[in-house]
Amino acid sequence: MTETTGHTVTDPALWPAPRAADPVDATVTVPGSKSVTNRALVLAALSTEPGWVRRPLRSRDTLLMAGALRAMGVQIEETVPSSTGPADGARHPGEVWRVIPAGLHGPTTVDVGNAGTVMRFVPPVAALADGPVRFDGDPRSYERPLGGVIDALRTLGARIDDEKRGALPMTVHGSGSLDGGAVEIDASSSSQFVSALLLSGARFNQGVEVRHTGGRLPSLPHIRMTIEMVRAAGGQVDAPEDGGEPDVWRVTSGALLGRDLVVEPDLSNAQPFLAAALVTGGRVTIPDWPAHTTQPGDALREIFTAMGGRCELDERGLTLTGGGRVHGIDIDLGEVGELTPGIAAVAALADSESVLRGVAHLRLHETDRLAALTKEINGLGGDVTETADGLRVRPRPLHGGVFHTYDDHRLATAGAVLGLAVDGVRVENVATTAKTLPDFPEMWLGMLGARA
Known part of the structure; x- marks a missing residue:
């Protein structure tokens, strides 16, 4: 008006x-980094023990990520000590999110909004849940590329109903575990396709080997961020910069450990x-x-x-x-x-x-x-x-x-x-x-x- x-x-x-x-x-x-905050939340949710995320970004995208994980049973306790006074921007000096892993489950619905990290990082987590998890979001989210993640998860053993759209809305029918293994993916439209699989790969029965087969891979620093954070959580990752094959990343199956992380x-x-x-x-x-x-x-x-x-x-x-x-x-x-x-x-x-x-x-x-x-x-x-x-x-x-x-x-x-x-x-x-x-x-x- x-x-x-x-x-x-x-x-x-x-x-x-x-x-x-x-x-x-x-x-x-x-305020704190969205990319670090949302990766930290996913890794903490998949860990074997509670973790802490300090100075997280509190924004629509990170609250959508927290909401998605909560919908599948993860507990996230938010603490903002009153003694810190008013927020400095959105970065509360004393704010802490304690993430308590739990048995992932459905049926539930996840709202991704228009957050690329939520629509791409959470479906692999949902494949590990026991029960169906429906994904929906803003109208623009229906137009954003997601087919790479969907196809890769199917290759790794997941059952997904997307009515052949290769996009949202969709339902991931989790069975409590995922076989994992080797998969080829074209991530030329988003490096998040690779990060999505690396973040959850340690929880797959056979780990995961991701081979990028498309054109130029954009936003490589974000993949390096993912690798560094998975390793810091106890995951074993082999990456091209370690002398491995170009455009191939491997995550070994194993436990992830809760961290006490201060977000940059x-x-x-x-x-x-x-x-x-x-x-x-x-x-x-x-x-x-x-x-x-x-x-x-x-x-x-x-x-x-x-x-x-x-x-x-x-x-x-x-x-x-x-x-x-x-x-x-x-x-x-x-x-x-x-x-x-x-x-x-x-x-x-x-x-x-x-x-x-x-x-x-x-x-x-x-x-x-x-x-x-x-x-x-x-x-x-x-x-x-x-x-x-x-x-x-x-x-x-x-x-x-x-x-x-x-x-x-x-x-x-x-x-x-x-x-x-x-x-x-x-x-x-x-x-x-x-x-x-x-x-x-x-x-x-x-x-x-x-x-x-």
Whole structure:
């Protein structure tokens, strides 16, 4: 519903992205990593003893994961000590989720929302449950690729009813165990297909051997994250980087152990705040940035340095200082595709052309991100064209207008970045950022302070 005052129409669904009057100078505490939180929950649910997940991300995607595991009998106790005071963003310093494994069972229904990690990581868990588990979600979830996981689970011995769609909705008829063994899979549309099988593989009777047979495998850092976390939980994994066969991963059957894990801040969610320093020629510090990590977002240090910033990692965290000008970049983002929307927004404000390559798989994410970025940046006066596997961004003077998000959290934060330098940008449905970054509008205004 809109309110009309004179000739001004205000739509509460349109968030006025604040223009930065001065260079930003802020410290921003970023919530925990969604990727780490959801992997930790799955591994804890499959362990032989309770585990603890500290400083988890509390967002729609992680709450959907917790809800999915609870639906199959896993207990997850959430503790937020009152002594910690108000939440710092969405990252409660004292928050702990205690995960108590139990006999997995159906019948039950799992709501995946539009969370790729839930729709792909949980079906292998459901195959180990005793009874049917139905999977459903948002309308967009029906369009996202899932056939690789479905076909692989069938090869490994699972019974799945998807009415030959290769997509949601579907029902996994768990029998309490899964044979496992060797399987070939085309994961060129999502590395999550591989991670899904590796996370549960230790619980399969014969373990699992996953052989990728398709084209280029995107987002390899996420697979490395999965391997590291499975090993930390006591699983034995053989991977290509250990000298094994290319595109083949093996997980040995065996017990997983409960862990006491502190979740790193989500480095990809730090992107819009670091971009603000770059775009405004200011300075932003992200506390607790890890010195060593498998998160794809760590690539921002190199990428934003190439685009004109200066990064310093010390005991305070990561500090990015803008140089006053933003430079274009020619870069392959195949391993870090989730960073593309934010980089495209920065590129639209650069002093030279950018070419973003290796991200054709983004057409199958929360929305078709390549088409959406092209349409929305061009709608503000930009000059973006799609290529076979990415985007070509030619900077042009931009003007205000509505930046549509298509229920995609990374489109919303990209619109906010553009608004720093362009008057009159209004971001449609900024609340979609709650998928992985709750309280984003408040964090953004807090970063800008009185300058907002």
